[in-house]
Amino acid sequence: MQQVQSGNEPRDPETVIVGVDVGGTKIAAGIVDAHGQVAGRIQMPTDIRDPEHTLQSIASAIKTSIEASGITPSRVKAVGLGIPGMVDPEQGICLLAVNLNWQNVAVQRWLEQELGLPCAIDNDVSAATLGESIYGAGQGMQDMVYLSLGTGVAARAIIHGQLYRGAHGMAGEIGHLVVMPDGPLCRCGARGCLEALAAGPALALAAQTAIAAGKETQLQVYQQRHGTIRSEHIFAAAADNDALALHILRQAGEHIAYGIYLLTMTFDPQLVVIGGGLASDQSPLLIAIRTRAAHLLAQSSASRAMLSTEAIQVTSMQRDAAIIGAAALVARANSQHKREKQ
Amino acid sequence: MQQVQSGNEPRDPETVIVGVDVGGTKIAAGIVDAHGQVAGRIQMPTDIRDPEHTLQSIASAIKTSIEASGITPSRVKAVGLGIPGMVDPEQGICLLAVNLNWQNVAVQRWLEQELGLPCAIDNDVSAATLGESIYGAGQGMQDMVYLSLGTGVAARAIIHGQLYRGAHGMAGEIGHLVVMPDGPLCRCGARGCLEALAAGPALALAAQTAIAAGKETQLQVYQQRHGTIRSEHIFAAAADNDALALHILRQAGEHIAYGIYLLTMTFDPQLVVIGGGLASDQSPLLIAIRTRAAHLLAQSSASRAMLSTEAIQVTSMQRDAAIIGAAALVARANSQHKREKQ
Incomplete structure (x- = not known):
C-alpha cells in the first residue's frame, strides 16, 4: 500500500471518512478515502477525567484532523470510531471500556449531535478486522x-x-x-x-x-x-x-x-x-x-x-490500521443499510 | 419431540424427503416430513466392495424406506445423504470417505439418475448440525x-x-x-x-x-x-x-x-x-x-x-438425528436456491 504523507489531499476527490482510534492515553485520527489512503493523520492526548471530557477530546481530534488534511469539510460524509472495550454497534453505545472509565456511554448520539455527521462505532479489534477485510490483505475473502x-x-x-x-x-x-x-x-x-x-x-x-x-x-x-x-x-x-x-x-x-x-x-x-x-x-x-x-x-x-x-x-497497514479500520465501520454500516433496504 | 413409529404415515400430507445416513457398516434411511418427523425408518448393511455396489445399496435402502413408510412414492420430492468424509456439496461429489473406500465419487449424479429425484449430499456431521438448526434445539438460532x-x-x-x-x-x-x-x-x-x-x-x-x-x-x-x-x-x-x-x-x-x-x-x-x-x-x-x-x-x-x-x-433427536440431518440438506439446498434466484 502506498504511503501518503500527513497533510496531503487524498487521491479520491469524492467523499471521505474520518477514522478515529480511541486509546486510553491517546486518540489518533485521520481522513480515509475510498481506497483506504490516509491524510491529516493527527494524535492527541485522551482526556479521561469523565466521559464528557473524553468525548470532547474525541470531537476535537476529529476537527483537528479535518483541518490538518486541508480538505473541504463538506467532503466528510461520516465518522468511524474504534473503542477498546465492549461496544453495541447497533445501539451506538459503549457498554464497558476499562481504560477510558466508560460504562454505558451513548457515544454515537453524542458525537452525531456535536459534529452533525453520521457516526459508527465498534470495538477497536473488530474495526481493525473490518479494515483488513475491506482495504487490506483480506480483501474479497x-x-x-x-x-x-x-x-x-x-x-x-x-x-x-x-x-x-x-x-x-x-x-x-x-x-x-x-x-x-x-x-x-x-x-x-x-x-x-x-x-x-x-x-x-x-x-x-x-x-x-x-x-x-x-x-x-x-x-x-x-x-x-x-x-x-x-x-x-x-x-x-x-x-x-x-x-x-x-x-x-x-x-x-x-x-x-x-x-x-x-x-x-x-x-x-x-x-x-x-x-x-x-x-x-x-x-x-x-x-x-x-x-x-x-x-x-x-x-x-x-x-x-x-x-x-x-x-x-x-x-501491511502498520500504524494506520486502527484509523483505516475505524473508517471501515462506516463502509460496513452503509452496506448493511443497503442490504436492509433491498 | 414426539416419537413417530416406523411405518406410520407422517403428519404432514404434503411432500416429504428421504434422509439417508451412510455409515461404513450400515445405511439408515427414513422419510422426513416438514416438521422433522420420521417414518419408514430402516437399516441395511453397507456393501463396500466398490463404489458402484455401495451406491446400489444406498439406492436400495431409499426404495425400501419409501415402501416401509407406506406413503405414495410421488410425495417424495428429494433425497438427502450424510456421508462420513470430505464432501463437496456444490459439485455433489464425495472427495474422500475412508470407511467407504470412496475417493472422488460423483454420488449426487449417480443417485439422481438412478432414482429420478433431486439429491443433496454433505458430510454427516454437517448434516446433523443442519438438522439441529432446522428441526432441533438450535431452531431460529x-x-x-x-x-x-x-x-x-x-x-x-x-x-x-x-x-x-x-x-x-x-x-x-x-x-x-x-x-x-x-x-x-x-x-x-x-x-x-x-x-x-x-x-x-x-x-x-x-x-x-x-x-x-x-x-x-x-x-x-x-x-x-x-x-x-x-x-x-x-x-x-x-x-x-x-x-x-x-x-x-x-x-x-x-x-x-x-x-x-x-x-x-x-x-x-x-x-x-x-x-x-x-x-x-x-x-x-x-x-x-x-x-x-x-x-x-x-x-x-x-x-x-x-x-x-x-x-x-x-x-433430543437421538437415533433419528442423522436421518433428519440428511433431510435438512435438502431444506438448505432449497433455501440457497431461493436466495440465488432473488
Missing part, C-alpha cells in the same frame, strides 16, 4: 481471522464475508483463553491466559522478573534509563541479540502460535493477519510464531489440509 | 455449535444462521486438535488428538490396556463374552459403578470439555448441542463434560460472560 497483539491479545473473524460477533459479542476473545493453568495471573481473574503470557505488559513483566532474579541482560540499561521496561525495549534488545530478550519473545511466540493453531482448527480461515503494536514482520516474535505454528499444523493430516504458514501475515 | 461424539469427534458451527464450512471445508474439525502432545497415536498421524483420547475406539482401547495391565473390572466379563470391548460396554459397566469404566468416561469427559471450552472462546455460540453415538444425557461422560466445562468457563470474567453450562445440551 469470505473467511479470515485478524489477531491483535499489543497491550491485549484478541482475535476477530470475518465469516461469510461479514464480521462475526458471536452470541455475546465475544467471538475470538482468545486473549482470555487459559493455555497454562498455573501460569501468571491475568487481569480477568484467571491464570495463564494467552494475554497474561504474550501481551506487551506480560513481556515487560517477564523481563523485570528475570532482572530481579539477577539475570544479566541489556534490558537492565533500559530499566535504568526509563525507570521501567516496555515491550519496545525487549524488541530493541532482541534485535541486538540479547539472550533474555530473545528468550522472552520466543516463549511468547510459542503461546501465540498455539492461539493461531486453535483459531485455525475452529475457523479454518483462508488467512490470518497479525496486527497491533507487537506485530512487525521478521521480528524474533514473528519468526517464533511462524516456526511454532508450522510445527503444530504439521502434526495431523487434518490440520495440514488447512492453513499454510504463508497464510499467516503481518498487516 | 443465528450462532450454534454441534459436537458429534462417536467413532470420531467433530464439530460444526451455524454462523449467521448458515452452516459454516471454512476455507477448506474443515471448520470445527477439533477431533484432530492435539490436546496432549505425548498422548496416544491417532489415525491422522498426530499424537494426543481429541479423537485419540475421547472417541469410542479410544475408550475401548483405554479399557483393553487397563485390563492387560491387570486392572480388576467388570469389563473383563464383557471382553470374555464379546471377544472385544466396545464403548457401549463401558457405559453399561459405568452405570453399574465399575471404577475403571467410570474413570475412563470421566477422563474422556474432561478432554471433550476442553474442546467445548475452545469452541466457546472462538465461536461464542448461543448453544452447544452434543450428538453422536456417545451422547446420552445424565451419563457419567456427560456429567464429566458439564462439570469440567463449568470449571473451565468460570476461570475468566471473559468466558463467564459467554456460554452457560445449561446451554450445553444433548440432542
Whole structure:
C-alpha cells in the first residue's frame, strides 16, 4: 500500500471518512478515502477525567484532523470510531471500556449531535478486522481471522464475508483463553491466559522478573534509563541479540502460535493477519510464531489440509490500521443499510 | 419431540424427503416430513466392495424406506445423504470417505439418475448440525455449535444462521486438535488428538490396556463374552459403578470439555448441542463434560460472560438425528436456491 504523507489531499476527490482510534492515553485520527489512503493523520492526548471530557477530546481530534488534511469539510460524509472495550454497534453505545472509565456511554448520539455527521462505532479489534477485510490483505475473502497483539491479545473473524460477533459479542476473545493453568495471573481473574503470557505488559513483566532474579541482560540499561521496561525495549534488545530478550519473545511466540493453531482448527480461515503494536514482520516474535505454528499444523493430516504458514501475515497497514479500520465501520454500516433496504 | 413409529404415515400430507445416513457398516434411511418427523425408518448393511455396489445399496435402502413408510412414492420430492468424509456439496461429489473406500465419487449424479429425484449430499456431521438448526434445539438460532461424539469427534458451527464450512471445508474439525502432545497415536498421524483420547475406539482401547495391565473390572466379563470391548460396554459397566469404566468416561469427559471450552472462546455460540453415538444425557461422560466445562468457563470474567453450562445440551433427536440431518440438506439446498434466484 502506498504511503501518503500527513497533510496531503487524498487521491479520491469524492467523499471521505474520518477514522478515529480511541486509546486510553491517546486518540489518533485521520481522513480515509475510498481506497483506504490516509491524510491529516493527527494524535492527541485522551482526556479521561469523565466521559464528557473524553468525548470532547474525541470531537476535537476529529476537527483537528479535518483541518490538518486541508480538505473541504463538506467532503466528510461520516465518522468511524474504534473503542477498546465492549461496544453495541447497533445501539451506538459503549457498554464497558476499562481504560477510558466508560460504562454505558451513548457515544454515537453524542458525537452525531456535536459534529452533525453520521457516526459508527465498534470495538477497536473488530474495526481493525473490518479494515483488513475491506482495504487490506483480506480483501474479497469470505473467511479470515485478524489477531491483535499489543497491550491485549484478541482475535476477530470475518465469516461469510461479514464480521462475526458471536452470541455475546465475544467471538475470538482468545486473549482470555487459559493455555497454562498455573501460569501468571491475568487481569480477568484467571491464570495463564494467552494475554497474561504474550501481551506487551506480560513481556515487560517477564523481563523485570528475570532482572530481579539477577539475570544479566541489556534490558537492565533500559530499566535504568526509563525507570521501567516496555515491550519496545525487549524488541530493541532482541534485535541486538540479547539472550533474555530473545528468550522472552520466543516463549511468547510459542503461546501465540498455539492461539493461531486453535483459531485455525475452529475457523479454518483462508488467512490470518497479525496486527497491533507487537506485530512487525521478521521480528524474533514473528519468526517464533511462524516456526511454532508450522510445527503444530504439521502434526495431523487434518490440520495440514488447512492453513499454510504463508497464510499467516503481518498487516501491511502498520500504524494506520486502527484509523483505516475505524473508517471501515462506516463502509460496513452503509452496506448493511443497503442490504436492509433491498 | 414426539416419537413417530416406523411405518406410520407422517403428519404432514404434503411432500416429504428421504434422509439417508451412510455409515461404513450400515445405511439408515427414513422419510422426513416438514416438521422433522420420521417414518419408514430402516437399516441395511453397507456393501463396500466398490463404489458402484455401495451406491446400489444406498439406492436400495431409499426404495425400501419409501415402501416401509407406506406413503405414495410421488410425495417424495428429494433425497438427502450424510456421508462420513470430505464432501463437496456444490459439485455433489464425495472427495474422500475412508470407511467407504470412496475417493472422488460423483454420488449426487449417480443417485439422481438412478432414482429420478433431486439429491443433496454433505458430510454427516454437517448434516446433523443442519438438522439441529432446522428441526432441533438450535431452531431460529443465528450462532450454534454441534459436537458429534462417536467413532470420531467433530464439530460444526451455524454462523449467521448458515452452516459454516471454512476455507477448506474443515471448520470445527477439533477431533484432530492435539490436546496432549505425548498422548496416544491417532489415525491422522498426530499424537494426543481429541479423537485419540475421547472417541469410542479410544475408550475401548483405554479399557483393553487397563485390563492387560491387570486392572480388576467388570469389563473383563464383557471382553470374555464379546471377544472385544466396545464403548457401549463401558457405559453399561459405568452405570453399574465399575471404577475403571467410570474413570475412563470421566477422563474422556474432561478432554471433550476442553474442546467445548475452545469452541466457546472462538465461536461464542448461543448453544452447544452434543450428538453422536456417545451422547446420552445424565451419563457419567456427560456429567464429566458439564462439570469440567463449568470449571473451565468460570476461570475468566471473559468466558463467564459467554456460554452457560445449561446451554450445553444433548440432542433430543437421538437415533433419528442423522436421518433428519440428511433431510435438512435438502431444506438448505432449497433455501440457497431461493436466495440465488432473488
